[in-house]
Amino acid sequence: MAQLSSTGPVIPFESSWALTPWTDRRTLVPFSSDRTRRAWDAGAEAWEEFVESGADYYRTEVHGPALLDACGEIEQLRVLDLGCGQGWFSRQLARRGARVIGVDLSPAMLAHARRHEEEEPLGIEYVEMDAAQVHRSLAPASFELVTACMSIQDMGDPHEAIDAVGQLLPIGGRLVFSVPHPFSEMAYREWERDEEGNKLALKVDR
Numbered sequence: 001m002a003q004l005s006s007t008g009p010v011i012p013f014e015s016s017w018a019l020t021p022w023t024d025r026r027t028l029v030p031f032s033s034d035r036t037r038r039a040w041d042a043g044a045e046a047w048e049e050f051v052e053s054g055a056d057y058y059r060t061e062v063h064g065p066a067l068l069d070a071c072g073e074i075e076q077l078r079v080l081d082l083g084c085g086q087g088w089f090s091r092q093l094a095r096r097g098a099r100v101i102g103v104d105l106s107p108a109m110l111a112h113a114r115r116h117e118e119e120e121p122l123g124i125e126y127v128e129m130d131a132a133q134v135h136r137s138l139a140p141a142s143f144e145l146v147t148a149c150m151s152i153q154d155m156g157d158p159h160e161a162i163d164a165v166g167q168l169l170p171i172g173g174r175l176v177f178s179v180p181h182p183f184s185e186m187a188y189r190e191w192e193r194d195e196e197g198n199k200l201a202l203k204v205d206r
C-alpha cells in the first residue's frame with residue numbers, strides 16, 4: 001500500500017536495493033522496465049496526491065521553476081516530456097505555449113495525466129512508452145526540446161534513454177532535465193530533532 005509521509009510518498013519499490021547476507025553493505029540491483037512499471041503503478045495514487053496537494057513544495061518552489069527557466073522560450077516548440085508521470089511538468093510546458101507529448105512507462109501514472117488533460121485541455125498527448133525505445137516509434141528530429149523532470153534517475157538504463165532521445169532531436173536540439181541530488185538519496189537518512197521535534201540536522205551516516 002502506498003502512503004504519504006512528511007518527506008514524500010513512500011513508493012513501494014520491490015527492493016531495488018538488496019542486502020547481501022554476509023555484509024550490511026547494500027548492493028545495487030538494476031531496475032528492469034517491468035519492475036519500474038509495477039512500482040510506479042502501485043505508487044501512482046500517492047504520487048498524484050503528493051504533487052497535487054502541494055506537499056511536494058520543492059517542485060513548486062524550487063526545482064520546477066528552475067527546470068522551466070532552463071528550458072527558456074518554449075512557445076510553439078515541439079517538446080517531448082520523458083517520464084512525464086501524472087503530467088505536472090507537461091502541463092507547465094503546455095501552459096507556456098509548447099506542443100507537448102508526454103511518455104511514461106506506467107499506465108496508472110498516465111491515467112492521472114489523461115484525467116488532468118480532460119479537466120483542463122492543453123493539447124497534450126500522453127503515450128505509454130519506455131524512454132529507451134522512443135526512437136523506435138517517434139520520427140528522427142521530431143522535437144526541438146526533450147525534458148525530463150525528476151525521471152531519468154528512475155530509468156533502468158539512463159544512458160540508453162539519453163541515446164534514444166538524441167535521435168529525436170535535430171542538431172542544436174536540447175535535453176533539459178532535473179534529477180535529485182545524490183545527497184538526498186543516501187541509504188541512511190535520519191533527521192536529528194530537538195525535544196520539540198524541530199529539525200536540527202539531517203544525518204546521512206551513523
Ligand SMILES: C[S@@+](CC[C@H](N)C(=O)[O-])C[C@H]1O[C@@H](n2cnc3c(N)ncnc32)[C@H](O)[C@@H]1O
Nearest residue numbers: 040083084085104105106130131149151154155
Ligand atoms: C519521480 S516520477 C516523476 C514523474 C514526473 N516527471 C513528475 O515530475 O512528477 C518518475 C517517472 O518516471 C517514469 N519512468 C521510469 N522509468 C521510465 C522509463 N524507462 N520510461 C518512461 N518512463 C519511465 C515512472 O513511471 C515515473 O512516472
